[in-house]
Amino acid sequence: MKHVPVLLNSVLRALGDIDGAHIIDATFGAGGYSRAFLDAGAYVTAFDRDPNVVADAEQLSMTYPNKFKFILRTFSHISELPGTYDAIVFDLGISSMQIDIAERGFSFRFNGPLDMRMSESGVSAAELISNSSIDDLARILRDFGDVKKATLLARIIKDAHPQTTFELRDLIHNPRDIAPVFQALRIAVNNEMGELTDALNSVPKLLNIGGKCICVTFQSIEDRIVKNTFRAWTTAPGDPRLPTTVLPQFTPIKTETPTDPEISENSRARSAHMRGVIKSY
Ligand SMILES: C[S@@+](CC[C@H](N)C(=O)[O-])C[C@H]1O[C@@H](n2cnc3c(N)ncnc32)[C@H](O)[C@@H]1O
Structure with a gap:
């Protein structure tokens, strides 16, 4: 089954006007987010660790030559990117394609080899x-x-x-x-929590001022990492050399969860949370 993007409208609303913006889509999957960002006029650099998504990514780069770049690596490698970006978006976990293919071994609903490797x-x-x-x-x-x-x-x-x-x-x-x-x-x-922690550590230096980091989480362990990281960024001053009276480097974006209609159309959305922050200086 093709992956239906979760909380895409909330993510687009949180990002605002992205015409001409440069966005990192850390989790390309079936490309639902990347395509929506490109359709709204953004440039996209996308990551995914799963070689099975390469064909979709190549197709998207033919539709948007010079605006879309795909990197087949884990998203902790965002730390190696040159330059700064207007947004970094994570839509965490696995895709419907991964869970629905028995041979990938992710699902207890289908019999397959006990594999579970996204890469x-x-x-x-x-x-x-x-x-x-x-x-x-x-x-x-x-x-x-x-x-x-x-x-x-x-x-x-x-x-x-x-x-x-x-x-x-x-x-x-x-x-x-x-x-x-x-x-x-x-x-x-898949060392999912190590990947997430490492990638989030790179976010502050990769964002432009006014840049946003948005994370969509699906289970409490990854959600806790995102929530605690964003809380630290939005409460503590960004620069430890500054007096503690200065404002924190990030401000929060309102957390969103899926509406009942989205959940009834797409049961994967059930446990999702969208959290975000804006880099203010
Ligand atoms: C929920 S899906 C993303 C769906 C995508 N937003 C869409 O609209 O089609 C998550 C994707 O992230 C990828 N992924 C998970 N952890 C990753 C990591 N550490 N590095 C790179 N890709 C990762 C998975 O392989 C999967 O394709």
């Missing part, structure tokens, strides 16, 4: 389970899935060394733990 390279979920100690695996389940009885479950999973999504799913006796276990492994396999 299709590196250590798969099955290998991560084999390589981790019971304690490490329990920590992953607890920290990234909030799974109760994580050590017991980690031992069961380690002993069974599952190779497919259904083999893993069938080891989890409490149905309420299934989605959290899959989420926790996916976050660990």
